[in-house]
Amino acid sequence: MSARYDRAITVFSPDGHLFQVEYALEAVRKGALAVGVRGSDAIVLGVEKKAVAKLQVAQTVRKIAQIDDHICLAFAGLTADARVLINKARIEAQSHRLTLDERASVEHMTRYIAGVQQKYTQSGGMRPFGISTLVVGFDPLGRPALYQTDPSGTYSAWKANAIGRNSKTVREFLEKNYAETSGRDTLKLALRALVEVVEGSSKNIEVAVVEKEGGLRFLADDEVDGLVKEIEEEKAAAQPQRPAAQQ
Amino acid sequence: MMRISCPLIDGPATSAAQDACGLRELGVGGAPVDSFPLPAVQDIDSFEREVVEYVKPNHGTTTLGFIFQGGVIIAVDSRASQGSYISSQTVKKVIEINPYLLGTMAGGAADCQFWERNLGRQCRLYELANGKRITVRGASKLLANTMFSYRGMGLSMGTMVAGWDEAGPGLYYVDSDGQRTKGKLFSVGSGSLYAYGVLDEGYRWDLSVEEAVELGLRSIYHATFRDAASGGTVSVYHVTQEGWTKVRGEDVGELHFRFYPDPAKHPCNSVDPLAV
Numbered sequence: 001m002s003a004r005y006d007r008a009i010t011v012f013s014p015d016g017h018l019f020q021v022e023y024a025l026e027a028v029r030k031g032a033l034a035v036g037v038r039g040s041d042a043i044v045l046g047v048e049k050k051a052v053a054k055l056q057v058a059q060t061v062r063k064i065a066q067i068d069d070h071i072c073l074a075f076a077g078l079t080a081d082a083r084v085l086i087n088k089a090r091i092e093a094q095s096h097r098l099t100l101d102e103r104a105s106v107e108h109m110t111r112y113i114a115g116v117q118q119k120y121t122q123s124g125g126m127r128p129f130g131i132s133t134l135v136v137g138f139d140p141l142g143r144p145a146l147y148q149t150d151p152s153g154t155y156s157a158w159k160a161n162a163i164g165r166n167s168k169t170v171r172e173f174l175e176k177n178y179a180e181t182s183g184r185d186t187l188k189l190a191l192r193a194l195v196e197v198v199e200g201s202s203k204n205i206e207v208a209v210v211e212k213e214g215g216l217r218f219l220a221d222d223e224v225d226g227l228v229k230e231i232e233e234e235k236a237a238a239q240p241q242r243p244a245a246q247q
Numbered sequence: 248m249m250r251i252s253c254p255l256i257d258g259p260a261t262s263a264a265q266d267a268c269g270l271r272e273l274g275v276g277g278a279p280v281d282s283f284p285l286p287a288v289q290d291i292d293s294f295e296r297e298v299v300e301y302v303k304p305n306h307g308t309t310t311l312g313f314i315f316q317g318g319v320i321i322a323v324d325s326r327a328s329q330g331s332y333i334s335s336q337t338v339k340k341v342i343e344i345n346p347y348l349l350g351t352m353a354g355g356a357a358d359c360q361f362w363e364r365n366l367g368r369q370c371r372l373y374e375l376a377n378g379k380r381i382t383v384r385g386a387s388k389l390l391a392n393t394m395f396s397y398r399g400m401g402l403s404m405g406t407m408v409a410g411w412d413e414a415g416p417g418l419y420y421v422d423s424d425g426q427r428t429k430g431k432l433f434s435v436g437s438g439s440l441y442a443y444g445v446l447d448e449g450y451r452w453d454l455s456v457e458e459a460v461e462l463g464l465r466s467i468y469h470a471t472f473r474d475a476a477s478g479g480t481v482s483v484y485h486v487t488q489e490g491w492t493k494v495r496g497e498d499v500g501e502l503h504f505r506f507y508p509d510p511a512k513h514p515c516n517s518v519d520p521l522a523v
Binding site: 099101107111140 | 376377378379381382384385387388389392413
């Protein structure tokens, strides 16, 4: 059945599916994990670092990108598609500044990105973008915001979310453990969510925080390792004491 | 000769990036520039300069606006003149863009009215798309963008966009050359020179609302007294956080006798006009 309906993506299947969009979501599910957690004074983005070849320069493989001074984006899925979408978003951010003499709000940016993704589900000869994004920043009233978009072009705001590999597990963890946090606690919550499925070390994890004043800041490797260590100690302390070995 | 490659400008006309930054509308990047009919003359620039004069309508006006501790005051006259003929004494020179944004009219009446009403439409669409009111900054920028895109085509408009948003009171001067300037105090029109004289002398940040309204009233009155192209009635608007309200609508003739009940005291009379 599907073989006849997934060539040109402008065609619906008889049971109302856009298969290309669903296949794109599958591509996202295979991408490296990205987690976003909204705190009261900052938003934390954590990503699973892709394995970098020995001779590859690690800094050029970044999954967290800056769109404007006050807006950042993390993605899961096809890196090249992300690059194109990020460039469009950057142009839109400057265009907005030029037309309205004001910074674009996170919501406006997200709506734009989602709009572009939707356009590619309704145009001839083009396939959808194979990425979901987490767009973060501070809104014009100074409140932290976290939005998610997906290949279908839908978007919504979240308190915390995960996209990519094992995102379901991470999302369930966040649903159980989310609380309104601030400062360091938000960082730890995001990391705790990440280490549920990713090995906790700065070799495998990249963390960035978006603050009201300072904008985007990437955490140094030793900072990440320090936080991971703290989390592991807290986990160990919380474990019930093992019964003494029976003689 | 070395050619600098600039894909955004030189690239295929279908580039989505060009679309995104509006380069296509500007005719850059492969799209045909002569997409609207141009006059078939030798020298377009001088022709355009000449033509603008033909269309040039009445600039006879005094409008002013200033920000003070109590918000924004806007005061305007209501005379329209065509040469030495007074075509109307009852022109509405304040355009109510929406309940919290005002625009003044100086220059071409049609241009002001149409483009400020169009601004109202853009502001409303912004509200619907973004779930919040547009800022004075944003609104004035949209108007200035429109003016700039018609630059050189004979539009004549000198307006002040005034309002109140999260950032507090806002006042911007926008004209048909594409200029957009933020400020605390402006006067626009043929009578602006006279208005500035009274306004600059009487302005203080700490004016009370009553004093500020009176200052606006007096400035326009004095401008209508000296400038032949200004007159009719003075309308004064006050903009606060709750929006704008019209606070005065008075005939300048009445104001003349109210301010100077004793003719001898009027600044223009060095000699008692009733002396034989």
